[in-house]
Amino acid sequence: MTDDIITMIASGPYTTVQDRGRAGHQAVGVPESGALDQVALRLGNALVGNAPDMAGLEICLGGVKIGFHSPRLVALTGSVAATMVISDQSGGEVTVYANRSINVQAGQTIHINRLSGTNTVFLAISGGIGTPSLYGSRATSPNAMIGGLEGRLLKDGDVLPLCPDMVRPDAAMGSADRMLSDLTIYDAPASIRVVFGPQDDRFTDQAKSVFLSSTYQVSPLLNRMGMRLDGPLLEHCDNADIASDGIVNGSVQVPGDGKPIILLADHQTTGGYTKIATVIQSDLPVLARRKPGDPITFTAISVEEAEQAARDHEAHLCRTIKSMVAPPPMNAIASRNPVDEN
Amino acid sequence: MIASHTQDDTADKGKRRFLPAGGHGLVVSFDDALSNTGTLRDNRDQATRKARALARRIQQAAKDGTLTGIVDLIPGLTNLLVQYDPLQTSAKHVQATITPWLNHLSEDSGNSRHIRIPCCYGGEFGPDLESIAVQLNLTPDEIVARHVASSLEVAIMGFLPGLAYMKGVDETLYLPRRKTPRALVPALTLGIAMDQTVVYPMPSPGGWNLIGRIPIALFDPKKDNPVLLRSGDNISFYQIDIKEYNEIYEAYHSGRFSVEIT
Incomplete structure (x- = not known):
């Protein structure tokens, strides 16, 4: 069995595979679809070294637990304050803030709690999710029943294929971790x-x-x-x-x-x-x-x-993506809380 | 192809030609672009064909590079939505480029495709056939006979992948949609309302009067070209019984049945 998969141990209520979407086919009734937060998609893919349009997980409401079977760079985006917890089989845990990439090892799990400060976050994974592509996109449109896994919301126990991680052969070394130092793109407009x-x-x-x-x-x-x-x-x-x-x-x-x-x-x-x-x-x-x-x-x-x-x-x-820097050591990150919205 | 009347597109007859959809879409409306001859319905059908003709013209320009930044073209009833990328072009540029074309659009006479689709009417597949027969004071057989005799044209696609709004249903079958839509209509069920027929490509909520079901897919993501129908197609249905339905269903899904396209 290939290790190029992730397991949705808990899928959350409204999690889907999303990418840039499949514009260009609406004349035959095919919805554009794609990530609701295209900023989160772009930033996430940049942080893990993916091409801008590669597929990741759009997580609405949270409540997600994902098992990894191969080393991957991951990044949570779409919010300044959201966090994920990375656990290993021996019970070790580390809390990681959004907008930085971190290496996850085979056997580790990522847990994203119920979201409180925002409605949607995006999880980018190096290599990208490798479900079948339709009209050049893997984006899920649940009402049109296309894209993602069988055109539907993910459910507990789903196994998602990942594309081979060709981009960052050094990922396993952890040397590829990056964080965004400029987060002003998340500033909410007055109206x-x-x-x-x-x-x-x-x-x-x-x-x-x-x-x-x-x-x-x-x-x-x-x-x-x-x-x-x-x-x-x-x-x-x-x-x-x-x-x-x-x-x-x-x-x-x-x-x-x-x-x-x-x-x-x-x-x-x-x-x-x-x-x-x-x-x-x-x-x-x-x-x-x-x-x-x-x-x-x-x-x-x-x-x-x-x-x-x-x-x-x-x-x-583009300025935000250029603001990527090597992050400080992990324990410093774990205690750093830029905006305590939760 | 019949050349359309030339009209002065700057003369706005109380209706706007270009309507903005944010900074990323532009609706070109042909609602007022028609002569006053003919019925309202004929005029609207003609406007819809014009919108499709403009879509083809823009598609060609996008292909040969004279108009860049076009993201999608969505023909509607009497109009066309041009979706563009504001990083590559602007509404002003799109409008200026296409305005001269509006006077020289050849009327879209359809794609000259004629498609015959088998349909099993009534029974479990067409749960509304009996009740609308009472409403229309016709027998179910008469409704079927008039539906198969209707020559339909795909006016627009929309709502779901592969869903075609087919206009041209026999006038004696005109009905409003159901007051309360069904929560779930099974895939490939055929419904009628007003002068139109739709077939739901996949299970969906729906408010149309359901009179039959077809044994072939309208949207099949496994195919190179997943969508069977397109705007401008001429469609007619022919009646099959449940035995033929099952035979065609089997044959279609094992690749031994091809839809009749001429």
């Missing part, structure tokens, strides 16, 4: 930036001003398809029906009941309801980190400002 449209003209002026001036709350009805928001209802001029059009990540759809839903990575490809606004691409990772009950407010910007924000965001992400 989520949107561009009005495509169908903002189907809403009353009052609805548009209510949308921008209200504090919404993330509803417990939250999954990879969409984030429902609790708060003031948004009134249509006439009704919520449109000639079905394509949907992008971040579309803020408002059906007839007036309750906004932000459509996320696994959204259906087309829809027949009005969309008042669209969350800009560079603020989508922020949404992945929001949990039920968290407040959300919106600011409107122009298309040009949204495009500039995407370029600024990419530059910030």
Whole structure:
């Protein structure tokens, strides 16, 4: 039996294999999918020496325990404060903060507790997860039943293949460990930036001003398809029906009941309801980190400002990756808690 | 290919041509782009074909390198969503590039593919056939006869991988969707609502009136080309009984049955 596997001793309630996604096939109904937090994906892969689009684990809510059978570099990303515990068979344990890579040996396990300060984290593993690829991506879309392992959420006992770790032959020596010294990319913006449209003209002026001036709350009805928001209802001029059009990540759809839903990575490809606004691409990772009950407010910007924000965001992400340094010794790390959100 | 009417795309007849979808998407709407002749439905069908024609034109430009940064093209009913990478291009550039093309789109007359799909109507596979027969004051056999006689066209794909919205159902079968959608519709069940037919490629919640099931896959990730249908295809269904359903199902899954595509 190959050792190039991991075992999901505990899968957690909402863990999936994710990568950059499979954009380019929505015209035949195939959702884009991919990691909700693309920043976490990029940083994780950089920390373990992977190509930017290799597949790892998206862990929503936490509660995950993973067994390793070969030495691998791993990194937890998507949060400043999240931690994982690495245990060996003799009972030794070490707590490791997010945003650094660390070598895990065969026989060791990683435990990620129930998340408290955030909703989603990403675990990158050197070599990447090697489940079958469809349209050039391993991303899981549970509603479309494609990608990952049998197109579904992971469950206890699942065994996932890993690609051979060709990138870091020195991984076993531990010399490849890295940490990010600049974590400002995780700074939460005061409000989520949107561009009005495509169908903002189907809403009353009052609805548009209510949308921008209200504090919404993330509803417990939250999954990879969409984030429902609790708060003031948004009134249509006439009704919520449109000639079905394509949907992008971040579309803020408002059906007839007036309750906004932000459509996320696994959204259906087309829809027949009005969309008042669209969350800009560079603020989508922020949404992945929001949990039920968290407040959300919106600011409107122009298309040009949204495009500039995407370029600024990419530059910030590159600076963050360049901020990788060799970490201090492990026991120092274990006691270092940069932001105590928990 | 029939050349379409030339129209002045700067003359906005109260409806916007370009609608922003964040800083990463642009909806091109053809809702107002049509002459006032013909029925509303004909006009909308024509707008939908135009949107598909624009998608093909942009795809070609992406291929030959005249338009870079196109991430995906999603044709809708009367519109096209252009998804772009703001690191490589901008809405302004996409809009400026494609605007001259809008006056010269050849009307998409479909892909000239005609696909015949077997369907086993009624019984366990079509649990709504009896009840909609009562609603429509027809016999179940009459409904089946009118459904197989309908020439359908895939207007758009969406909702699930391989799911085609096929327009052109016989007018006497027009029905709204069910008031309460079913929590789970078995894979490959055929449903009708309004002037449309869908077949659910995989188990899914669904609100359509279910009248039959097909023995062949619409989405098979194991195939090189996993999706059977595409926008613009002409589709007709033919009736099979449960014995034929089982035979075709077996034959299809062992590679001995090919779908009739002409």
